[in-house]
Amino acid sequence: MVSHRPFQRLQPLSLLAQLISRQVDGCLQVVSESASWLLYLDRGKLAYATNSIAPFDRLYQHLTQLSNQAPALSRLDYAQLRRQFESQPTSPASSSADYQAICWLIEQHYLTPPQATGLIDAIAKDALQPFLTITEGMYELTAKTAIAHYPNLCQLDLRQIVEHCHTRAPRASSRPEPRGATMPRPAVPTGAGAPTEPKSRHTIACIDDSPTILQAISSFLNDSGVAVVMINDPVKALMQIMRTKPDIILLDVGMPNLDGYELCSLLRRHPSFKQTPIVMVTGHTGFIDRAKAKLVGASGYLTKPFTQPELVSTVFKFLGIKDES
Numbered sequence: 001m002v003s004h005r006p007f008q009r010l011q012p013l014s015l016l017a018q019l020i021s022r023q024v025d026g027c028l029q030v031v032s033e034s035a036s037w038l039l040y041l042d043r044g045k046l047a048y049a050t051n052s053i054a055p056f057d058r059l060y061q062h063l064t065q066l067s068n069q070a071p072a073l074s075r076l077d078y079a080q081l082r083r084q085f086e087s088q089p090t091s092p093a094s095s096s097a098d099y100q101a102i103c104w105l106i107e108q109h110y111l112t113p114p115q116a117t118g119l120i121d122a123i124a125k126d127a128l129q130p131f132l133t134i135t136e137g138m139y140e141l142t143a144k145t146a147i148a149h150y151p152n153l154c155q156l157d158l159r160q161i162v163e164h165c166h167t168r169a170p171r172a173s174s175r176p177e178p179r180g181a182t183m184p185r186p187a188v189p190t191g192a193g194a195p196t197e198p199k200s201r202h203t204i205a206c207i208d209d210s211p212t213i214l215q216a217i218s219s220f221l222n223d224s225g226v227a228v229v230m231i232n233d234p235v236k237a238l239m240q241i242m243r244t245k246p247d248i249i250l251l252d253v254g255m256p257n258l259d260g261y262e263l264c265s266l267l268r269r270h271p272s273f274k275q276t277p278i279v280m281v282t283g284h285t286g287f288i289d290r291a292k293a294k295l296v297g298a299s300g301y302l303t304k305p306f307t308q309p310e311l312v313s314t315v316f317k318f319l320g321i322k323d324e325s
Contacts, residue, residue, distance in 0.1 A: 007032075008137070014291050014294070014295060015030075015139065019039075020158055020159060024044055025043060025144040027041070027147055031138050037050070037051045037127065037131050040096075041144075042144070042152070045155035046157075046158040046161065047151035047156075048124070048151040049123070049161075050123065051127045055096070058123060058126055059102075059123065060078055066111075066115060069115060073111075085101040085104070098123070099120075103153070113153060117153060120154055124156060129168065132165055158288070163287065201227045202225070202226045202247040203228075203246040204221065204315060205237075205249045205250070206231065207241075207249065207263070208250075210232075210252070220311045220312065221312065234259075234260075234263055235257050238263070242272065247319060248277045248318050249276060249278045250279050251281060253284065254283075260281075260282070261280075261293070261295075264293075264298050268296065277318035278298050279300045279302050279315075283305075289301075299318060300318065302314050
């Protein structure tokens with residue numbers, strides 16, 4: 001990842017998805033017309049996040065909310081804390097001033113480490129809320145080794161924080177539509193009531209390390225006029241797919257050794273599979289997961305647990321098969 005010259009179009013979700021997927025270490029500095037952000041990352045986990053919008057007012061607000069759990073905070077001279085740390089420069093060359101203040105609060109026994117973790121989580125959610133709305137700016141990634149006193153109090157799940165921010169954000173007209181709202185669910189074609197389709201069978205490759213899921217998919221598609229190739233070893237999947245050349249690929253996200261995102265990216269680099277529909281199958285439905293799927297070139301998403309009509313509908317959609325029942 002390299003810095004972008006001011007000002008380029010930014011897609012915050014895609015940027016965060018890359019950080020998580022690549023397990024990035026270092027400080028991401030993002031600058032827009034309205035504010036700047038610092039995100040300290042430890043192997044794709046969030047160590048600390050802040051922005052330039054009144055960081056010490058934000059810290060004071062969350063310390064006040066935490067005072068019931070941390071009685072020692074009632075003795076804190078906040079004005080002195082602010083004078084001690086607010087004047088320190090906030091830059092990716094050192095940990096941010098508000099983070100240094102939190103470390104001092106731990107050293108002086110105003111906070112315990114678990115309380116500090118909860119505080120950092122709450123601050124990150126506030127700091128990242130406006131970040132997700134920006135459309136233009138610049139960013140730069142500074143290596144972890146180049147930053148003095150790098151934040152190390154906790155490692156937060158960045159994906160969950162982003163989910164929280166989206167839940168808290170005002171509903172927008174571009175929000176994801178409910179599952180099934182735009183995609184009809186055809187009945188499974190069986191017997192005399194089956195739709196008239198060409199006799200040639202389509203081939204579907206299902207890649208999942210769970211034999212139970214593979215058997216369920218095979219059973220669900222048994223009467224739908226397609227041939228199912230079941231693959232339970234993601235490492236060998238690429239070779240088997242090259243041999244079978246399926247019309248559509250159902251790809252589980254969470255697999256050992258080689259996850260679905262990595263395998264999808266590998267498939268998209270092969271000229272034979274640049275246009276083949278690849279549907280990611282996962283129990284995660286979050287914005288970060290969808291952004292990661294889009295980044296690696298996935299065609300669509302199927303959420304576990306799925307029903308037979310949902311599976312058949314998704315497969316028919318990408319194969320271009322119409323249900324006439």
